[in-house]
Amino acid sequence: MTAVAWIVFFSALAVSMGWALGRRLGLSGLAPAQQVVFAGGLGIVAESYAVLALGVLGCLRPLPLTAVLAALFALSLWLNARSGALAGAASALKKAPAARVWRDPALILPVLLAAAVLVFSLLIALAPPAQQSDALCYHLELPKQYVRAGRFFTVPYSPNAYMPFFMEMLFTAGLLLQGPQLAALFQWMLGVLTAAGVFALARRGGSRPAALFAGVLFLATPGIFNNMSTAYVDVALACFTFLAAGALALAIEEMRKGLALTAGVFAGAAAAIKLTGLVAVAVPALWGLAALRRRGPKAGNPAGWLLLFLGGAVLSGGFWYARAAAATGNPFYPYLNELFGLPLASKIRHSDIGTPLNLFFFVSLPWNVVVVPKWFDPGMGERLSAVYLGLLPLALWGAKPRWFSLAVLMMAAHATLWFFGNQTLRLLFAAVPFWACLAALGFDRVRSFSAPVRTFAITWCAFFMLFDTAALAYRAKGFAPVVTGAQEERAFLSSREPSFQAAQWINSNLPASAKVLSIWERNLFYLARPAVREDQFRLEEKYVQAIGESGALAPFLRRQGFTHVLLRAPSRQGVAGALGEWFDAPYRALWEEALLGGKGATLAHESPPVSQWGEPVRYFVFRLEPS
Amino acid sequence: MGLDEPARARGPHMSKRKRPTFTEFAWVAWLLAVGVCYAASVYVPEVRGVLGR
Numbered sequence: 001m002t003a004v005a006w007i008v009f010f011s012a013l014a015v016s017m018g019w020a021l022g023r024r025l026g027l028s029g030l031a032p033a034q035q036v037v038f039a040g041g042l043g044i045v046a047e048s049y050a051v052l053a054l055g056v057l058g059c060l061r062p063l064p065l066t067a068v069l070a071a072l073f074a075l076s077l078w079l080n081a082r083s084g085a086l087a088g089a090a091s092a093l094k095k096a097p098a099a100r101v102w103r104d105p106a107l108i109l110p111v112l113l114a115a116a117v118l119v120f121s122l123l124i125a126l127a128p129p130a131q132q133s134d135a136l137c138y139h140l141e142l143p144k145q146y147v148r149a150g151r152f153f154t155v156p157y158s159p160n161a162y163m164p165f166f167m168e169m170l171f172t173a174g175l176l177l178q179g180p181q182l183a184a185l186f187q188w189m190l191g192v193l194t195a196a197g198v199f200a201l202a203r204r205g206g207s208r209p210a211a212l213f214a215g216v217l218f219l220a221t222p223g224i225f226n227n228m229s230t231a232y233v234d235v236a237l238a239c240f241t242f243l244a245a246g247a248l249a250l251a252i253e254e255m256r257k258g259l260a261l262t263a264g265v266f267a268g269a270a271a272a273i274k275l276t277g278l279v280a281v282a283v284p285a286l287w288g289l290a291a292l293r294r295r296g297p298k299a300g301n302p303a304g305w306l307l308l309f310l311g312g313a314v315l316s317g318g319f320w321y322a323r324a325a326a327a328t329g330n331p332f333y334p335y336l337n338e339l340f341g342l343p344l345a346s347k348i349r350h351s352d353i354g355t356p357l358n359l360f361f362f363v364s365l366p367w368n369v370v371v372v373p374k375w376f377d378p379g380m381g382e383r384l385s386a387v388y389l390g391l392l393p394l395a396l397w398g399a400k401p402r403w404f405s406l407a408v409l410m411m412a413a414h415a416t417l418w419f420f421g422n423q424t425l426r427l428l429f430a431a432v433p434f435w436a437c438l439a440a441l442g443f444d445r446v447r448s449f450s451a452p453v454r455t456f457a458i459t460w461c462a463f464f465m466l467f468d469t470a471a472l473a474y475r476a477k478g479f480a481p482v483v484t485g486a487q488e489e490r491a492f493l494s495s496r497e498p499s500f501q502a503a504q505w506i507n508s509n510l511p512a513s514a515k516v517l518s519i520w521e522r523n524l525f526y527l528a529r530p531a532v533r534e535d536q537f538r539l540e541e542k543y544v545q546a547i548g549e550s551g552a553l554a555p556f557l558r559r560q561g562f563t564h565v566l567l568r569a570p571s572r573q574g575v576a577g578a579l580g581e582w583f584d585a586p587y588r589a590l591w592e593e594a595l596l597g598g599k600g601a602t603l604a605h606e607s608p609p610v611s612q613w614g615e616p617v618r619y620f621v622f623r624l625e626p627s
Numbered sequence: 628m629g630l631d632e633p634a635r636a637r638g639p640h641m642s643k644r645k646r647p648t649f650t651e652f653a654w655v656a657w658l659l660a661v662g663v664c665y666a667a668s669v670y671v672p673e674v675r676g677v678l679g680r
Contacts, residue, residue, distance in 0.1 A: 370661070370665065371661070371664045371665055371668055372668060373668070374668070386661050386662060386665035389661050389665075390657070390658050390661045390662070393654060393657060394654065447641055447642070448641075448642045449642060449644075449647070449651050450642060450644040450645055450646055450647045450648070450651060451642070451643070451644065451645055452645070452647060453647045453651040453652075453654075453655060454641070454642070456655060456658075457654075457655070457658065460658050460662060464662070464665065
């Protein structure tokens with residue numbers, strides 16, 4: 001419940017701060033729904049940078065953070081009260097359309113559906129994170145280290161240390177004020193904001209029922225609601241990508257230059273969440289230039305618009321790229337290292353994911369991602385609703401609003417990058433809000449159809465959305481006991497997260513001064529001792545050169561400060577099999593001599609087999625003997 | 628233009644027609660195809676996919 005209270009506070013703070021900022025950034029006079037959504041987006045950018053500023057100053061502790069957040073809230077409320085916005089909001093609330101929902105049967109079903117999705121995904125988000133590899137490996141692992149150190153710093157031997165960490169700053173606040181549950185709720189909050197954004201922007205050129213339908217469809221998408229309840233960043237990326245494109249389209253349509261700056265801030269935030277967020281900078285900028293050219297001289301100098309948009313992007317995203325460039329020489333580190341003459345980062349690829357790279361599979365991509373999700377899902381429940389595909393043909397003909405070409409361009413850009421890059425479905429989520437807007441166009445087309453077809457189509461859409469929501473409800477059932485306290489967190493995690501068991505043993509048996517080198521296990525979030533991933537340590541130190549092929553490994557590791565080695569054996573083959581699979585020669589020989597030959601290392605713990613992804617895994621902890 | 632924009636921008640009104648056109652029939656066939664294939668893909672391992680792990 002603390003986590004829910006905090007996220008309500010963060011949401012209110014975001015809207016309040018964003019509203020105060022937005023008066024100077026072209027938000028005044030927009031439709032109320034658009035104003036609230038854009039204000040929320042701006043406020044979340046401010047929240048992330050407030051945490052970063054505290055981190056850089058070395059003040060990452062609960063009290064200073066709470067004080068800064070409270071001060072920002074008070075300041076923004078004062079600014080809003082002075083500008084009359086608070087009084088305006090109060091009177092607008094009195095006239096809010098909420099009461100009409102219960103009198104209009106066409107509104108009841110979508111509103112109830114959205115409420116069900118929000119409640120069930122919230123329930124899952126409130127459980128401690130298990131089987132969420134990227135969250136336990138770095139989205140939460142690095143914030144855990146910032147919280148421990150009380151400051152933001154470059155985590156040594158982490159391939160993720162220089163990645164843009166916009167969301168991880170919010171996750172840091174989550175860990176500091178409550179725990180990993182609050183961190184996950186930031187993604188949940190951004191999912192709600194995206195749905196509201198889809199509603200607010202699909203209204204341009206669409207009917208209100210269609211816009212409402214699109215917002216609910218976005219929420220009731222299995223991939224989206226499953227991702228919303230984790231401390232991942234894919235829904236957050238979808239949110240800011242969509243807000244950037246939507247704000248720029250609106251800015252040009254209504255000739256609001258200030259809004260172009262706001263759009264740039266959103267684009268920069270998208271780029272500060274994930275490198276693929278750069279699409280949100282490049283594509284809208286090019287589209288905007290073309291749109292301004294079409295408008296002719298009355299639109300003013302396109303260069304001025306571009307400068308505002310890119311200026312906003314540099315303001316909200318530039319820091320992370322400048323930092324990576326200054327430290328490593330590559331602003332996109334650890335990606336594109338080959339372009340900058342740096343060693344390639346180690347990475348584990350899902351080699352069994354995706355389709356062959358040919359024209360047939362590229363053209364059939366919209367069909368495949370909806371109908372054959374198993375090709376693209378590594379096991380996180382990543383799936384799109386059948387409704388997207390059902391309504392797609394209708395969106396492609398008939399009158400189209402001005403934003404249509406931008407939505408299609410954004411989808412095409414993401415789809416192309418994704419198809420030739422990593423075909424994991426969640427990496428395509430940034431295209432989903434745009435697809436939801438196309439579904440709104442299709443929905444309006446259905447409204448003009450004959451009564452029997454209209455009834456069939458609406459029943460068809462409702463059936464599939466209810467089906468996916470029922471699956472969510474069924475899944476949430478497994479999380480209810482731990483959230484309500486009927487099941488202990490420890491028992492919940494022991495049965496679901498293999499790395500938790502290894503971490504528990506290490507936390508209760510190793511001294512506080514222990515330092516662990518981890519082979520195979522990347523999910524180190526639950527470890528309360530400092531730990532380093534062996535693959536990155538090897539990449540940076542190339543230690544076989546320092547030791548020599550016939551030298552002793554254990555004394556070298558001791559000199560580096562390591563006291564223990566954690567080994568996850570992913571097969572039934574035990575230590576020898578794990579070393580054989582993980583290391584190439586000559587590293588394998590060094591490790592076999594140390595761990596199997598007993599030269600300087602002794603076995604301290606061997607776990608019983610636990611199941612991960614249907615495979616038994618076993619953990620071994622070796623003590624490195626002082627020389 | 629916002630929530631209270633003029634009726635012109637509120638999108639098409641509900642049609643009173645009873646007889647479907649050929650295009651509408653073709654689209655219903657598409658819906659059925661998508662629906663059947665989507666449902667068919669939800670066999671047991673896929674349900675695990677939808678539900679997450």
